[in-house]
Amino acid sequence: MLAARLAGPVATSREESLRSYRLFAARDPRVMIGLDPEWTWEPRDLIELMADKCGVSADPTHTSGHDVIDPERTLEALDAFAARLGKAARDKVPVLLGTGHPHRLLGFYAALADALSAAGCTVLTPAQGHCVDITTRFGLRTYNLDYVRGVALVREPDVLTAGRETGAHSHSPSRFAPRWRLPRRPATPSRNWSSGTMDGSAGQVSWGSRP
Structure with missing residues (x-):
């Protein structure tokens, strides 16, 4: 996964991720992927969520460079997917x-x-x-x-x-x-x-x- 950049430092830049979080918070239909949040999400909330679920940086002042996805959390998600x-x-x-x-x-x-x-x-x-x-x-x-x-x-x-x-x-x-x-x-x-x-x-x- 690391060699293919599916986890670890990935091809998605931090700038792109933060832009997606901002668009999601604004409920832009291009990034909602079918979700209809029950309450208001701010970009900071989404950063914390993605840090918890994917292992990206939880630091809102980290605004450039490659994003990083935690390999162990990726494997856990794959195990859950396989079980389903x-x-x-x-x-x-x-x-x-x-x-x-x-x-x-x-x-x-x-x-x-x-x-x-x-x-x-x-x-x-x-x-x-x-x-x-x-x-x-x-x-x-x-x-x-x-x-x-x-x-x-x-x-x-x-x-x-x-x-x-x-x-x-x-x-x-x-x-x-x-x-x-x-x-x-x-x-x-x-x-x-x-x-x-x-x-x-x-x-x-x-x-x-x-x-």
Whole structure:
């Protein structure tokens, strides 16, 4: 994880992190990742939260350089993630998978889709082909919801070929919010859960809670 900069000094700068905290405190939809806080969060509150959960510096006067994520807390989060996946597989619950980072993480989530399907879980693929409005730094943009190997992603409107292993970078939860129902990907119980592979990008799972 340290070599890949998934933990330790990471590629995200302290300036970028602090900017995200400020935007989150202002409830900017671009960084809310679907959360609706019950009370007011100030940037200082978010710094303390991220220091507790991820191990970044709790010092508000630290405003430049690389941010640092604690490797031990990352491993703890991965263990919790693995336990939750194991329970889902044992209980054969329906699952919905998606990524806003398809260029790097599609293979990881597709392997999870295969493994969960093999365990008897139904991999959901609702609303494929529907349009999703996402607030970006360029304003409101419309994207198309698609699935590749059971994994949801969004595409630019001018990308017409469904099923291609490319997609747009997005932190919006809107791609998982549609209410429409379309056919589901069938489970394939003949395959073994333990055969599912996970690539090295699994370390990024712990970043999901970052504002």
